Amino acid sequence: xSFEDYSGIWVFIEVKDGEVVPVSLELLGAxxxxxxxxxxxxxxxxxxxxxxxxxxxxxxxxADTVYVYDDTIFKNYRTESYMKALxxxxxxxKPEVILYGATSTGKxxxxxxxxxxxxxxxxxxxxxxxxxxxxxxxxxxPAFGGNIMATILCKKYRxxxxxxxxxxxxxxxxxxxxxxxxxxxTASIKEEDIRTKVLEIVQFTTQKVRIDEADIVVAGGKGxxxxxxxxxxxxxxxxxxxxVGASRDVVEAGWVEHHHQVGQTGLTVTPKIYFAIGISGxxxxxxxxxxxGLIIAINKDPEAPIFQxxxxxxxxxxxxxxxxxxxxxxxxxNQEVVDHV
Amino acid sequence: MLHIVACIKQVPDTxxxxxNPKTNTMDRASAPAILNPYDAHAxxxxxxLKKRYGGTVSVLTMGPPPAxxxxxxxxxxxxxxxxxxxxxxxxxxxxxxTSYALTKAIEKISQIKPVDLIICGKMTIDGDTGQVGPxxxxxxxxxxxxxxxxxxxxxxxxxxxxxHRKLEDGYEVIQSTMPCLMSVEKEINEVxxxxxxxxxxxxxxxxxIWAVADLEDVERTQLGLxxxxxxxxxxWAPTKPSGGEMLEGDAxxxxxxxxxLLLKKKELFAVKGGSGVEL
Numbered sequence: 290x291s292f293e294d295y296s297g298i299w300v301f302i303e304v305k306d307g308e309v310v311p312v313s314l315e316l317l318g319a320x321x322x323x324x325x326x327x328x329x330x331x332x333x334x335x336x337x338x339x340x341x342x343x344x345x346x347x348x349x350x351x352a353d354t355v356y357v358y359d360d361t362i363f364k365n366y367r368t369e370s371y372m373k374a375l376x377x378x379x380x381x382x383k384p385e386v387i388l389y390g391a392t393s394t395g396k397x398x399x400x401x402x403x404x405x406x407x408x409x410x411x412x413x414x415x416x417x418x419x420x421x422x423x424x425x426x427x428x429x430x431p432a433f434g435g436n437i438m439a440t441i442l443c444k445k446y447r448x449x450x451x452x453x454x455x456x457x458x459x460x461x462x463x464x465x466x467x468x469x470x471x472x473x474x475t476a477s478i479k480e481e482d483i484r485t486k487v488l489e490i491v492q493f494t495t496q497k498v499r500i501d502e503a504d505i506v507v508a509g510g511k512g513x514x515x516x517x518x519x520x521x522x523x524x525x526x527x528x529x530x531x532x533v534g535a536s537r538d539v540v541e542a543g544w545v546e547h548h549h550q551v552g553q554t555g556l557t558v559t560p561k562i563y564f565a566i567g568i569s570g571x572x573x574x575x576x577x578x579x580x581x582g583l584i585i586a587i588n589k590d591p592e593a594p595i596f597q598x599x600x601x602x603x604x605x606x607x608x609x610x611x612x613x614x615x616x617x618x619x620x621x622x623n624q625e626v627v628d629h630v
Numbered sequence: 631m632l633h634i635v636a637c638i639k640q641v642p643d644t645x646x647x648x649x650n651p652k653t654n655t656m657d658r659a660s661a662p663a664i665l666n667p668y669d670a671h672a673x674x675x676x677x678x679l680k681k682r683y684g685g686t687v688s689v690l691t692m693g694p695p696p697a698x699x700x701x702x703x704x705x706x707x708x709x710x711x712x713x714x715x716x717x718x719x720x721x722x723x724x725x726x727x728t729s730y731a732l733t734k735a736i737e738k739i740s741q742i743k744p745v746d747l748i749i750c751g752k753m754t755i756d757g758d759t760g761q762v763g764p765x766x767x768x769x770x771x772x773x774x775x776x777x778x779x780x781x782x783x784x785x786x787x788x789x790x791x792x793x794h795r796k797l798e799d800g801y802e803v804i805q806s807t808m809p810c811l812m813s814v815e816k817e818i819n820e821v822x823x824x825x826x827x828x829x830x831x832x833x834x835x836x837x838x839i840w841a842v843a844d845l846e847d848v849e850r851t852q853l854g855l856x857x858x859x860x861x862x863x864x865x866w867a868p869t870k871p872s873g874g875e876m877l878e879g880d881a882x883x884x885x886x887x888x889x890x891l892l893l894k895k896k897e898l899f900a901v902k903g904g905s906g907v908e909l
Binding site: 365368369392393396397399400401403404405407408409410411412413427429430431432433434435436437438439440441442443444445446484485486487488489490491492493499547548553554562571572573575576583584585596597598599600601602603604605606609610613614617618621 | 642644645647724725726729755756757758759760761763764765767768769773774775776777792795796797798799800801802803804805806807810815816817858859860861862863864865866867868873874875876877881882884885886888889891892893
């Protein structure tokens with residue numbers, strides 16, 4: 290394998306409901322830094338049905354080139370069809386790095402592609418860097434349930450691949466009118482070669498605000514004692530128009546559904562304000578919320594590790610503190626409305 | 631009759647693991663070795679499918695000799711047979727080398743009895759990657775079905791499976807030809823307490839143990855450290871934040887202080903999309 294043949298930083302562009310998913314734009318931002326450092330180009334690989342027009346968005350977010358596979362066979366994500374397209378693209382143009390969002394789609398695709406190439410794949414990276422001269426990707430990630438951080442290298446194989454968690458990298462501010470090169474490709478896969486069919490896609494509609502997109506997250510932990518006690522979290526979230534988050538043990542106890550879980554095995558969140566109520570602050574939880582703008586912890590145990598990761602801490606009984614907060618917030622909001630009138 | 635192979639791993643309990651603050655290393659002895667929790671759900675699902683459709687459940691692990699304990703745990707859950715591959719040559723394997731070694735073992739198991747379905751946990755709690763399952767699927771040229779949270783139907787005669795695959799905001803219903811590989815989410819089932827019969831069976835059970843020499847057509851360069859494209863170059867403890875301001879006083883004073891602090895930062899509440907409170 291001659292490494293000189295491999296150049297360019299690629300991002301797999303995930304499309305959902307006709308739009309580019311946010312993590313792909315975040316990865317173009319991260320990829321741009323790597324590409325600039327290496328003096329190489331940044332490309333997006335766009336696969337789907339009726340997706341070619343999305344290339345314009347990708348240029349605005351930093352892509353120099355967009356490889357597009359636009360065909361009805363790519364209507365829904367399926368491992369075999371997407372993998373085939375990406376493998377062919379890789380073999381033809383030889384990128385040195387490919388980044389994927391650590392989503393259900395991105396992780397599935399990256400694992401399959403890594404095995405077939407074969408090459409190394411680092412999962413759930415949270416920090417990326419590249420060696421300017423050698424092009425060696427330094428992908429760092431939490432390991433052992435977030436107890437340690439590890440930097441993973443892939444020295445002998447190309448391309449180097451990593452999946453990256455949503456919300457940990459920053460998208461560039463879009464540059465309207467920025468353009469790039471569109472390269473239209475056709476994959477050699479046929480429908481009869483694909484062994485899976487998507488029969489139906491069911492979207493949850495009950496979830497009002499997704500926690501990984503919310504500006505305010507009110508999260509509760511096992512310290513609230515019971516599902517009934519957890520109600521204070523729902524109440525404060527409703528008052529503030531925020532989303533409800535939870536620690537792993539709360540989800541395991543069945544007080545709320547898994548899509549509320551914040552942390553290593555749940556979602557990473559980066560709201561402007563994060564309330565941690567009755568959450569002790571295990572490292573697995575901290576890795577999922579530490580990049581929040583302002584972290585407020587309420588816990589009756591003054592020794593709870595969560596206070597180490599908070600901007601403001603209140604030691605006290607959540608059942609006394611939270612209702613008071615709700616009442617005071619409501620008063621303050623009403624006051625503001627009156628002032629405006 | 632269905633033959634299901636569940637791939638499992640013995641892992642340190644990362645919930646309990648302690649860090650040595652002086653050396654920034656993990657004190658592995660502090661954490662008990664357990665069956666990877668996601669794998670317990672994989673084995674339970676295999677046992678449930680066996681009850682629904684008839685058949686046999688084999689479990690497979692790669693690990694050092696004490697990992698026999700994890701296999702015994704699976705026998706308690708209701709698995710019928712246990713296989714372990716154990717050899718120094720496997721040591722230091724990353725996900726690519728691990729999937730290679732397990733694939734070779736599955737090929738050997740399928741000579742004993744053809745394999746219709748492979749089930750893995752979503753990921754291990756020590757590696758956290760979720761890459762071994764799909765890797766095995768690709769190597770055996772089976773469709774990988776990841777993030778499965780429900781097995782709706784299996785039709786052995788016609789050779790297909792229908793599953794629910796979890797997405798970020800819902801799920802998709804997928805039909806796949808069999809044999810295939812599924813990696814399953816925790817919510818797929820609840821693992822009940824083991825029955826006394828199974829516990830007794832597990833206590834006496836001795837799994838089949840293979841070394842590299844027992845497997846066929848193995849390229850040794852693809853095993854262990856040698857066969858692993860990724861290496862860990864650096865390990866460090868995540869930076870511990872130093873902690874913020876503790877608010878003083880009784881409940882009313884504390885909450886008033888907090889409110890003052892928050893209301894000073896009005897931009898925090900100027901939220902997009904109308905999903906929040908506007909001041």
